[in-house]
Amino acid sequence: MSYQEREAKKRKTAHNGGNSQQSFRQPVSLAASEGREWTVSVAFPSSTIATYNAPSLATAEQRIAVPSRIARALAIFSIDEVIVFDDSPVKSRPHNTDKSAYTGDTDPCHFLTHVLSYLEAPPFMRKALFPLHPNLRLTSSLPGLDTPHHPHIKESMIYREGVTIAGMTKSSDGTLVDVGLDKPVEIKEDIPPKTRVTLKISEDESEPAECVHPHAPRTEAGFYWGYTVRQANSLSAVFTESPYEGGYDVSIGTSERGSPVGKEFPYGKRVQFNHVLIVFGGPRGIEYAAMNDEELGGMGIQGGKTRELFDHWVDVMPNQGSRTIRTEEAMYIALTALKRIWDNE
Secondary structure, eight states, X not given: OOHHHXXXXXXXHHHTTOOOOSOOOOOTTOOOSSOOOOEEEEEEEGGGTOTTTOTTOOSHHHHHHHHXXXXXXXXXXXXXXXXXXXXXXXXXXXXXXXXXXXXTTTOHHHHHHHHHHHHHSOHHHHXXXXXXXXXXXXXGGSOOOOOTTSOOTTOOOSEEEEEEEOSOOTTSSSEEEEOSSSSOEEESSOOOSSOEEEEEOOSSTTSOBEEEOTTHHHHHHOOOOOOEEEEESSHHHHXXXXXXXXXXXXXXXXEEEEEEHHHHSOTTOOOOOSEEEEEOOBTTHHHHHHHTOHHHHHTTOOGGGGGGGOSEEEESSTTOSSXXXXXXXXXXXXXXXXXXXXXXX
């Protein structure tokens, strides 16, 4: 039997429910016992893929692998918001970049937010929401997120993401919505085509689906429902442009010059917060972002004083063996170490 035949047999066995060790899928149809209002946000800089700071990331294949690994980390750790901030020198930042062209080597912030947004969207609606673009040329080779809002065709979910489509409803009123099933569902609202909506599906098939707030699956039922993507022009804008009223009440900066996680967050000590923010630096650290932030410069927050921006300044990997840890690697390490903060373990 050839390699191709063996692999085809494995896939067929897994599809039919046979014993396969290729993957393990948690039952994502189950939500927490109750909703949650608190959120976890992650911020990282454009220099994560900027070629002038990381010469090895020279090809489109290598660049797109970075947001792919980050998107997987965000999904695995149930991160609610991701912010990409520009940490490059102000004079070298791109101006009037052609956003219809490939931006991986000209406008890293745009490239990262574009790819992260694409990967977060349920696959069945991407064609409607994302026009063909050079930034997305290689996305077919990237692993999926497999989150609850990326449903399997036969999976029963009380909430679903959908995209409105043209067509006449049975009552001639309202709108048809593609939710990834064999047939579209109907809603009472009149919404233009190609609009993303979050729906609550009634158990009574005669009742139309209900449009709800995009956060409702999380706040009402405790589902992890993907992440929002935000672009910030500077490190300070990560804080000042927070979408949450009152901003972030707990902020954590990651640095090899910080304190160990266990010292900053002793086991058994509960951390109370509504919205926690975790910030990662690029190849030259968060201090580099502060150095290129005019607002922070005016406040005298530079160099070692950068830690004053944060409630906690932590080193997530003391005594590291490698000279460098890439941002996307640091994200997995840090979120593993910090997860107990919001899990209250």
